[in-house]
Amino acid sequence: MSEQGILQMFAYLLPAVVTGAVAFYFFRLHTKNEEGRRRFLLHKDSQTNTLPIRLQAYERMALFLERIAIPSLVVRIAPKTSDKNEYENLLIKSIENEFEHNLSQQIYMTDECWNIIKAAKSATIQMIRKAALSETDSADKLREDVLTETMDKASPSGTALAYVKKEIGELW
Numbered sequence: 001m002s003e004q005g006i007l008q009m010f011a012y013l014l015p016a017v018v019t020g021a022v023a024f025y026f027f028r029l030h031t032k033n034e035e036g037r038r039r040f041l042l043h044k045d046s047q048t049n050t051l052p053i054r055l056q057a058y059e060r061m062a063l064f065l066e067r068i069a070i071p072s073l074v075v076r077i078a079p080k081t082s083d084k085n086e087y088e089n090l091l092i093k094s095i096e097n098e099f100e101h102n103l104s105q106q107i108y109m110t111d112e113c114w115n116i117i118k119a120a121k122s123a124t125i126q127m128i129r130k131a132a133l134s135e136t137d138s139a140d141k142l143r144e145d146v147l148t149e150t151m152d153k154a155s156p157s158g159t160a161l162a163y164v165k166k167e168i169g170e171l172w
Contacts, residue, residue: 050108051171057108058168061117064102065157065164068095068124070150079139087139088132091146092125113167120160127156 066072077094079087099121106114131146 054108054171055168057105058164060102060105061109061113062161062164064098065117065120065161067098068121069155069157070124070127070146073124074143074146079143082138082140084132084136084139084142087142088128091128095121095125110167113164116160116163120156123156127153 067076073091073094077091080090081087127150128146131149132142134142134145136142136145
């Protein structure tokens, strides 16, 4: 083949290569767009099904946080005997039982929210233990001390509940 024949063949081949490249580019762009649309529709359908379940999980954790708030906890759980250590253990056991009952809700919320709820539970238990270290001699006096100690402090469950509400607001 002569040099002119090669140039002529290149002249015929160049438009076909350019057309093929443009077609490949647009086909690839179209495929990516369709894949993104399908993912969006799948995510939208998934959200429709999971949003009520997630909201129910947040609702249950809000109830948990309200139930372990010191004022409602000591009002709801009365001492069975006058032994302060037994009452302390009863309060802590009640918190732990509530928490274990709602343990499965963690799969529906963010790790940060779950960690804040766990921290609120731990802080509440620590507040009860701290009040029990006082010179209290009866369960009723411990009940008063726990309430008194928490009156002027921010409630751990209140702080966690505010975060839960903020996170629910971000779902919309």
